[in-house]
Amino acid sequence: MSMQKIRVGIQILGFILIPELFISIFGAIEEIYKAVISGSFALAALWPDILLIAVVVIATVIWGRFFCGFLCSFGAMQDLLYLAGKHLPFKPHLPEKADRVLKYLKYAVLLFIVLGIWTFALPGDMVWSPWTVFGMYAAFWKGLPAQAVFLSLGGALLLITMAGSLFVERFFCKYLCPMGAVFALLSRFRVFRIKKPAGECGNCRSCTGKCSMSIPLYKYERVDSGECINCMKCTESCPRQNVRLAPAPLVTGLVAAAAVAGVSMVGSLPTPVFAGEASESSSVAETEANVLKDGTYTGSGSGFRGETSVSVKVESGKITDISVESYSDDKKYFDKAESRIISEIIETQSTEVDTVGGATYSSKGIISAVDNALVAAGKTPSVSKETQPESTMVAPTEHKHERNGDGNGERNGEGRRKKQR
Secondary structure, eight states, rough: OOHHHHHHHOOOOOOOHHHTTHHHHHHHHHHHHHHHHTTOOHHHHHHHHHHHHHHHHHHHHHHOOIIIIIOOHHHHHHHHHHHHHHTTTTTOOOOOOHHHHHTTTTHHHHHHHIIIIITTSTTTSSSSHHHHHHHHHHEEEOOOOOHHTSSHHHHHHHHHHHHHHHSSSHHHHHHHHHHHHHEEEHHHHHHHEEEOOOOGOOSOOOHHHHHOOOGGGGSSSSSTHHHHOOOOOOHHTTTOOOOOESSHHHHHHHHHHHHHHHHHHHTSSOOOOOOOOOOOHHHHHHHHHTSSOOOEEEEHHHHHHEEEEEEEEEEEEEEEEEEEEOOOSSSHHHHHHHHHHHHHEEEEESSSSOOOOTTTHHHHHHHHHHHHHHHHTTTTOSSTTTTTOOOOOOBBSSSSEEEEEETSSSOOOOEEEEEOO
């Protein structure tokens, strides 16, 4: 069986089973970065993210960008569109120099995200990411997100990416992908590299013509470029079998793909949160929380795939319990957000808490739902209007409202969750 058939098979499996994996990896980087710059880094809380990034980094340093070539669903989408675009009458050809310059754009995109969004939170509330919108729609069998998601900036960028992919192979990967920029930097140090001795090389330039990332392979005896995604097209296209990778590409490809995919499930586990000493900001929040009226309140907010509903209990003017009544998001991402967000809201007595990287929309759904519930308790909403949906508020009751199995209570078989402090 050819390497390309094996690669396509792995891409299809990845697309079906873990279409949001690239979002998880980038979200893990975001979570670790934010923890470091905020001074809140805690190994116990961030170990799943650290484990995921560690495996990805090790796999990339050893084998190169196998993730991009084998597992990235966004890359698989581009491959499929480019294949369909081969039937189009027009195919633009970018000069080698222009292609080389345009590839630096992805580093600018990465810098903007790190500084503009993660550090200074410029447009953090808007749906700006095309790969996030893609991740929402890729797993369509789990439920489609609201129409507003597709009509967002991220939706527009996704359409541009899809259009560009019809004409330019791996359009997004080459020029715009921030995760590709990270991988390109790491893979420069990779151990195993594609080699093609000049003494055995002809003048056909077949390897260069087949390269998905438009690397001028005819210039090199060893591929050191961080742009290489190890698609192995060059190794199979060489008529002299002069382009090769040791160890065998099949073994390295499968090992690298299995390593990243296997640990992705561990990397998305909910993280434990340990209560520490209250900070100065927490004390202020607790003072403000004393104006809350005692009772139990319910509220809802928009998550990744639909509505999240919570029940909030207030005693002696303070939030003492938050229970998730229902949600529509993917379990592993919702669990990751729930384990951190609810604990932090109760600990700080405030909904002004950071979202969880890799589970941003689930985080916002929980925060918005709690904030909406507390409006009935006399609290001024603290969530921005951009992320806050119309609330569902119920007057305080002596006992929490128990929901039945008519679809309004348990969703996806998850049932009600409860966090106490």
